[in-house]
Amino acid sequence: MASIKLSVERLTEGLYIKLPVQWTDHPFLLNHFKIKDSQQIRLIKNLGIKHVFVIPEKSDTQPLDPDNTLEAISEHESRFLDQQAEKLWQEKQGRIEKLKNYKRKLQRCEKNFSRSMAQLRSIVGKIKSRPVTAVKEAELLVEEMVDALLESDNVALHLMNEGSDNEDIYSHSLNVAIMAMMLARSSGMAGQDIKTIAIGALFHDMGKIKVPTAIIRKTTPLTEPEENYLKLHPKYSVDLADLSDSFPKQAKPILSQHHELLDGSGYPKQLKAEQIDPKAQLVSVVNAYDNLCHPQDPAKARIPYSALSYLFKHKKEQYNKDYLALLIRLLGVYPPGSVVQLSNQQLGLVISVNSESLLTPNILLYDPTVPSNEAPIIDLEESHLRIEQVIHPSKLPDKVHAYLNPRSRISFYFDPDD
Template identity: 25%
Template structure:
């Protein structure tokens, strides 16, 4: 693909297809050139050229290396809060490597608890709220020890049993965001409990509708929307079910502009629980393959949501969610300027564009490599910067396999 970029963005490895000037005005003998060093870039700058055209099929792509101002433009010229000195209240108490195996056990256990809750609700045998509450506490404790471990695991998507996996992922995202918002431990548990139960009403929706492989008809969608009311009926009156838990279940499909359901509430009518529920529910849905859309890359989903922020989401909460997740959330497969593919494994909250990554593939050789971790916020960031996202299937990369290797290491 041919694209125009500013000379200030050039990096070694870029292929210039057109210097955007007469052949006498640039410092090279030919009108097309692969940039091999920073000396080449300095020559171009001294020639007074401000923009050039690059060919991304013959060299690396340039997507980022944003300053804060450029980051704002990346998100459509809107004012993200200044992240310098911002305290997310997410101190890492346990290294990722140590927490990952434990988090995997928690994830598996939570999946079973959620599945049992849905089956209990479907067949009327009574939801075990105490069991769910204890499970939520384990999730919150894991997030407290290391907020990236469960986030990394929740990035892996399976095509089967979407409803249960979705409830698990939404619980993890809610717990993390609530911690980042500096809520009390009791509030974090309360909101996370609401998130785990947010779709419990789907237990009353016919299985053939939940598992339908085609888009729903208007009539079927109206029935699907009733899962909210069914959920409220299933949990109300039970001990420990608070107003915030009820609000999360009742309002996670409401939208800021009043186009949501079931009550078409507008901004100031939606509770904080409902606003948080809307953000994390949509994010997980966008990043999962469904019959009506292909999964978006995590960073694409975040950008898409940010563009729609004024219509659908509480802007301040969405900005906090972005600060918590990072521009390239854990589990993202990214391309580096050095010619490697890497998995984002930890977010650097003081530098959203330079996370900790795990190198796994050499693009120049077209071969996988022995995995190793790099912190892009440190000195190596000059050599290895993220220049784009990558589709695992194009390189025959199984992210699940790499994740299992990390868990079992």
């Protein structure tokens, strides 16, 4: 929306303004807001700035005439304003400290995610030559992740930076495992069952290493023989698991059945409803979501919001409805990775979900007055803003895209709340 440069002497209640200073240089929660009273005007003037930017379309009134000014204030009023400013600054400092803690948590989460990716690469590299060792290492990885998942009552799911393009199989497998574990936890499964889900999810696509790379990476439609070859990967995954006597028997149905659908239209055996293992049904939902976000043809990739909506609106008959509902609760109405426009017209990137309020996730804001590595992150529920629409990353201006850096691969990891 177009903005107009305006002298601070012409400010009045009802104007929607943007402050021309960095977020950390003023006591207000946001750089964009509607003036609600004369105290805010005094506080703005006390910042020492000469002008602000007014957005007429979001304003309820017109600026004051140039010759209209606010009356001088008394010493009592001045002290009161100083007290209000100090109160706002204290609240702002609290939010800044909270933001620093949140970013430290994200950094820790990123580190754990990268370490898990490295371990998974090592496991896949050993699955043919040293299957017993590979399964043992996978079990240790799962044990560590499940213990971290279960150690807190409140676990947050965070958006991670993507891996490199040649790590699709690792990113997908780890992504499915992470979300499947959290889904299993949300459904009330016991720790051992969650570990079974996790080991099955980690290995569910390992059979693809026996499928020619030309088929795996092909972006144009597969021929019938190629599609048939690709559909052998569940069998190949089981074959690889069978190389080790220690691979959990209860996890093998996840490998063989994660493409089976409740209506019998899946593969390889066209199983229906209760014929499909419940744990495979859970992984199937998560696998479908991640595949919609990251198909073989990148041009067909759906943004997280669209992928979740598509499953809910068009695929309810094919997937377990309880697990699908839990996935929506886990990812929120606006899943991590979604680019959104807020009610104050600011753009932002959803980076984590508020499980208690699915419409109000945590948003990394686009604010060109702040370096991207210091961009404010707001809890939408506390800000009193709302999401107006989801925007496809391809429609973002270049400078906004570079700032928000929406991920081409949407990967998640969890971190227990401190």
